Amino acid sequence: MHSMKELNVEVLVVGGGTAGVSAALAAAEAGVTVCLAEFGSGVGGVGTHTGVHVYYLGTHTDMQRKLDREVQEIAGNLGGKVKGFHPEAKKIRLEERLAQNGVTILYDHVAVQVILEGKRVTGVVFESPYEVLRVEAKVVLDCTGNGDICALAGAPFASGREWDGVMHAYSLPPRYLKEEAEIADFLNFDVGWVDSSSARDVSRALLEARKVLWDLPELGDDRLIAVGSQLGVREGRRIVGQYVLTLEDLALDRRFEDVVMRCYTHYDNHALDLANESRFAQIWEGVIGAWKDRIGCDVPYRSFVPVETDGLLIACRALSMDHDTATSFRMQPDMHCVGEVAGTAAALCVQSGRLPRDLEVPALQRRLINRGVLKKDDLVRQSAPWLTLDDDKRAQRNWTLETVRRPEVQRRLIEALGTEQEGPAIWWLWKSGENVIPLLKETLAKSEGKQQRGAAMALALLGDRAGSSCLVRAVEEEAMDAPPGFERFIPPRWIACLILLKELREASCLEVMLDRLQRRNPTARLAAFSQILHVLHYLIAVSEQIPTDTLAKVKQAVNQLLAEPELGEDWQVNMELDTSIRWNIEMTAAYLLALLGEDNGYVILDGYMTDERAYARNMAHRLKARLRQRVVPQDERTEVQH
Template identity: 45%
Template structure:
């Protein structure tokens, strides 16, 4: 029979039908707490899981320790319920024993009457207008039609919201690349304790099935690194599930961002709080956002812990009713997604979504129309929020010694006075630069007059700090000092973290952001000798920012430098990944950054003389989906910037 002529309505008529108040799709970190919370709130729940077990990255992925995140709610109860199973299993573990937590979760599900459908995926989302009313679920044995009053997308990658037509973003703005992935092996250490080895393997497009399959193969191939082999490193298992850290981010009624978190911005519809740091595993920060480059590469704040309110609006997708986002696909920007992915926080995300779904069912209104104050009260009663979380004043995280967040909040509310600005300027060059610079940047244009005046009479590190502050505000008065800092190769930096760049690179970042072309000649010369991938990307992005200011006679020099760079057979092989360093083999499936360097260089060549199209087109046919995505995104940007016709 021609499948195009097949009557699918006949298939649906023969399908088994299930009905539930709440359908949870995805039984991972957030999905399990979503199902438990909804059932505890007194509604019927069906949970659909693609795997043969529940728990996601903590159980199936092998990450059986908590890193950061905030405690509270169901997770605290589960952590206690795991303990007896550890004794019964006869094993010790760093963190929780994955199998024990799996048993504790299963017991909860059974006791609450949650129906779990394993080894099944959603093939179609059922809708009535803009409202999700259920899903068609398929396994290798059968198809099910599940009707639900509320559906929770706990897939991690926002698959259900995507199928329902929700808007989303995918990856970072420059090239669409997503956070690195892991495939975690486990072993018993010398203390007879179960441990996991969490290290990054490479990049993957979590929404592309072929690329996910490629990542599984690469993860298993490189589970043993450096001098390790199966004879000297005995693994008990290599995680059956990829540790994917980022997928689609669904556009909701509110989108979380890092700046609001750092200011501890309060939301009237707060339903939980989170805590982590800007836990982006990248080392190619020139390809990350301007905010991320400043926060990590320039200010050196990668390890700084902070958190904040998560409002209910981030759970509610724009334009789609009957659906809640209950996973790391929560509405947020790419930078915020680097921190809002800790297991503890995702347990709370699921609990909020499950409780909200139950409240929607019992109130007879759409999830977006529930009484948020009732939800907040339930989150307090469930231990996810405290009463203080509903009323306390903001307390910004970045403060100096001997001051409080309340002190900083006062200045924000009243507006900085000249004495406040002078105090910050006096701290520049003293080792307190990162905090002082951030606040001068945050205060905005009101900082400029004081900084311009200070630039006239300061010297040394303080003068450089003043120029950096003006550079953050994109003020042209900073350019001469920034250019001087770049040319002198000033190697000073705030700390020794690997991702923190030296001052001359920070100066280049600021000149790039200002589109100031004063160091073009030096940058082109440096392209001939510099081979550190992270630095090369900063150089290339600078030239991209100022290409339209280049004099015609400069073009030949830039093109020659780029072709010399691309002819280096070892280009990009110095690059390394978080937790792996140089131990993991360097090739196109792991840590080589050649793809990123070639695409960025190709983009620049095409901007200047139309000579980069062959590079971009070659990568648009790459076997790796994330490389194809990057080439497509850069080609689209060129089409907009230069009127290039895409094929």
């Protein structure tokens, strides 16, 4: 056993990844003493160790831009060409910058205990192969990615989706030499699912991903030269802060008085099982067709502050936000920015003698403006929602929560129904509120075809059943048209209508859905497994309305589905390589059977309780708990929030 050593600093940054390095630099540049503790043997995180060495969306700050220029200069001396930034050059420059600013770096140090004084975090105990180290600090920053320090401190958190607890898909990018260009590139493919808070599941996922690499058809004749040393984890714990950021906030470009940064992204959820996602996600992607549309908003300081803990700031992708937002607000530039905000805030806490939850936000905002994280205009600007019609510019603010209540604007929205602009039109009709319902009903009565269907969809979002028969007809006729966009993530209109019928608890499609459970015609927009899950979730939603004389038929159809030998085998790792989502389909079907009084449903769930895959066990536990409590979760309620 090693005797415990001690170290005292003003700011302790735990995690030297994308956000952690920025946090340490920002705090040190403000003049406080900083220790950066990292469980691995290098800094930079996903960009240097996972191998995702390009930027995709996100907000860039002055510090990031300067660092990128310096990395590019070093890369020129290393030889060869690399897509994006050179990961080794970035490691070199990050370590140089940390050293120049007097940051103490601790590699191979794993956080094992949080030091608490009541609810206040005052330090962290680390173990390494060489020592046990107690680091005390005035402010601790959780830059672990998964919110490990917050969890150790007892802060409440959420994980994964509401339905099954599943987190965003992970990757393990191979780096290869492109034969024709002699340039180092990488392939950021999705392997499958992982519970990133479980060391054993991460180990399993690493082994699984490395096996898949050899079969990737995309690599062709290109030469594999390296594989990321750590998983490309896109989601972990989400710590509950004083404000939980939502995807709707991003879509509406929400303003917050305590803004400390702005994020910029799109709904970059790689999940192909849309039926398992939240109500809002199904509407945004499946009904509005806005998967690829750019979004972003103010990020409030409150999202950095855990609700029940002090002396600690959330400073990574474990920021206080819902699952939908976590799939999107995770890009490297945004995480650089998150770290810079937290480091600046920590230094101000030290220098002002305040705890994080008592920090004067205006003083922090002034510092962030000086650093180029915020602009002065960010403190007084008006929201400019992202979805517009007729090529209107966002800055014109023709499309806001206020303007869409005007009669002339609502008529303009009605005219767009049934056109390529139907998605944004339905969105704004939904956001118009109940005062647009009479106009929608008038349109429903006087129009036909796609415009009539669009009016029915908007009415359903507002909780009105007047257009139900129109939606049912679209499902029965299997309407295959769809809004423009990335085909894999924009389902056909009959699925959009089914999503809305599910919201209304409209059971008229019961017989049709039993047929669709068995009869599938996969397309680029709708894989067989995806159709199955949409049907199962619809049946779950209307389960209490199934006539007694139809129950046996429903149970038989579900059991026949479960007997299919290749059920769920068409879930794709990438564009060509298939794997299986059978586990999820089986448990979703089991939940339905249990609701219908079938003991077999519980048997299936029990079988997954000891599965080697943590994400499968998590789903089984979640569904069994829901069955025990008989509590209808948020994403299964009839009301649609607007």
